[in-house]
Amino acid sequence: MTDYLDVKTDFADTSVVSAIDESSLWSARFARLLLDELELQRDIRILDLGCGAGFPLFELAHVHGPNCTFVGIDIWPLAIARAAMKLRVHALSNVHLAVADAAHLPLRTASIDLVVSNLGVNNFADPPLAFAECARVTKPGGRLALTTNLTGHFAEFYDVFCATLLATNLADRISTLDAHIAHRGSVESLAKAFEHARFEVERAVEDRFEMRYLDGSAMLRHQLTRFGFIDSWRKIVGPDHERIVFAELERRLNERARRENGLRLTVPMLYLEGRRV
Ligand SMILES: C[S@@+](CC[C@H](N)C(=O)[O-])C[C@H]1O[C@@H](n2cnc3c(N)ncnc32)[C@H](O)[C@@H]1O
Numbered sequence: 627m628t629d630y631l632d633v634k635t636d637f638a639d640t641s642v643v644s645a646i647d648e649s650s651l652w653s654a655r656f657a658r659l660l661l662d663e664l665e666l667q668r669d670i671r672i673l674d675l676g677c678g679a680g681f682p683l684f685e686l687a688h689v690h691g692p693n694c695t696f697v698g699i700d701i702w703p704l705a706i707a708r709a710a711m712k713l714r715v716h717a718l719s720n721v722h723l724a725v726a727d728a729a730h731l732p733l734r735t736a737s738i739d740l741v742v743s744n745l746g747v748n749n750f751a752d753p754p755l756a757f758a759e760c761a762r763v764t765k766p767g768g769r770l771a772l773t774t775n776l777t778g779h780f781a782e783f784y785d786v787f788c789a790t791l792l793a794t795n796l797a798d799r800i801s802t803l804d805a806h807i808a809h810r811g812s813v814e815s816l817a818k819a820f821e822h823a824r825f826e827v828e829r830a831v832e833d834r835f836e837m838r839y840l841d842g843s844a845m846l847r848h849q850l851t852r853f854g855f856i857d858s859w860r861k862i863v864g865p866d867h868e869r870i871v872f873a874e875l876e877r878r879l880n881e882r883a884r885r886e887n888g889l890r891l892t893v894p895m896l897y898l899e900g901r902r903v
Contacts, residue, residue, distance in 0.1 A: 628872045630847045631860070643704040645849070647679040652850050655835055656773040656895055657682040657744050663831050663897045664771055666690055670739035673763065674698045675728055675756070676746025680709035680716075686742065687718045696721040697738075699731065728756035733763045740764075743772040748811055748819075757823035764902045770825045771899040776832075777810045778894045783845075786882060787859070790875045794867065802862050816898055825900030832896055839889040842879020846872070 636642055660682060666689060674683040677698035687696050698721065700706050706725045713721055726732050728750050741764055747756045760770050784807055791799050811819075817827045839845040846856075863871045883889040 628869050628876070630852065630856070631868060631872060633852060635852055635857075637702070638704065640704055640708075642853075643679060643702070643708050646853055647681075647705075647708060650681050652854070653678075653681055653745060655893075656775075657685065659831065659833055659895060659897045660742065660744055660771065660773045661685065661689065663829065663899070664742070667694075667739070669693050671695045671737065672697070672740045672742065673731075673733065673738045673760075674746075675741055675743040675760065676700055676750065677705075677709065677723075678702070679705045680712050682742075682744050683709070683721065684712065684716050684718060687716075687721050692720055694720065697733065698723045699726045699728070701725065701727050728759055731759045731763050735762050736765045738763045738765065739768045741768075741770045743770075745774060747772055748774045748816065753819060754822070757819055757825075761823040761825065761902060764825075766902055768902045769828075769899060770820065770823075770902070771897070772816075773895060773897050774816065775810060776894040776896050777808060777812050778892065779810055780837075780891045780893065782882075782889075783879070783891050786842075786878050787862075787875060790871060790878055791863075793878075794871050794874055796863070796867060796871065799862055799864070806858060806862055813896055813898075816896065820898065820900040824903050826903050827898065827900045829899040830896065832894065834892060834894045837891045837893060839883070839891075841883035841889055842876045845879060845889055845891070846876055 672686065672694060674686065677683040677700050680698065683696060683698040698709060703725045706723050709723050724732055729752055741760045747753055750756045764770060788800060788803060791803065813830055820827050845851060860868055879889060
């Protein structure tokens with residue numbers, strides 16, 4: 627059964643942004659790392675890049691208090707519209723929101739003390755351009771702090787995915803799969819991106835957690851899989867073969883879950899902080 631391939635997620639649908647906003651346990655694990663590691667400072671101007679529907683922007687605004695000012699920017703108009711609605715309830719008059727592409731930030735040069743990005747910049751279409759814009763808008767001596775998942779994310783799943791492609795005579799897709807796995811970046815490659823954008827790395831804190839599922843059937847139908855991952859996995863396989871491949875993938879994931887008493891997928895994560903030189 628590959629029924630989950632029939633459920634299309636339409637990101638231009640307001641009820642989709644609403645449901646995604648209500649299910650941020652995934653984002654929360656990264657934001658917890660950010661909130662644990664970030665030094666809180668007085669009287670600063672903070673940009674949350676890729677703030678989505680206001681998380682962790684509003685939490686950052688609450689923990690910093692009223693003497694700091696905030697800008698939340700996201701390319702997704704519906705998410706910013708929802709954030710604006712919630713902003714009224716949060717009564718945070720020091721938070722401003724804008725729909726914009728990180729590649730062209732509507733902010734003055736050297737106007738920001740701290741850029742934060744929870745699962746943001748490194749996921750954008752053109753990270754080098756976004757890092758360059760972060761450097762432009764950050765004051766000399768200002769900070770960039772991001773959290774991200776690293777290469778090694780869902781390694782157990784990708785092992786099964788790779789074996790499935792081989793078993794379904796799609797060895798020619800392995801290089802696409804490898805490129806997809808590598809796109810997440812390592813501590814070294816992200817530190818290099820910081821240095822390239824003239825942020826001197828001052829802190830790198832690694833952590834990890836496990837996503838636990840009863841089996842592959844649960845995992846493939848989970849909302850995080852549908853909202854965040856399945857479209858890119860389908861692209862690796864291609865439309866002509868996806869029903870056969872995903873049916874076999876589900877079977878193999880379920881077999882693994884039976885052997886190992888559940889499906890556990892590792893998520894390595896990173897908090898990286900740099901200072902604008
Ligand atoms: C994985 S979500 C993270 C959202 C939020 N920070 C959180 O922790 O839940 C990535 C966000 O980046 C936004 N995004 C993607 N490309 C962007 C770009 N080029 N410029 C600004 N935001 C972008 C998406 O719309 C999405 O809201």
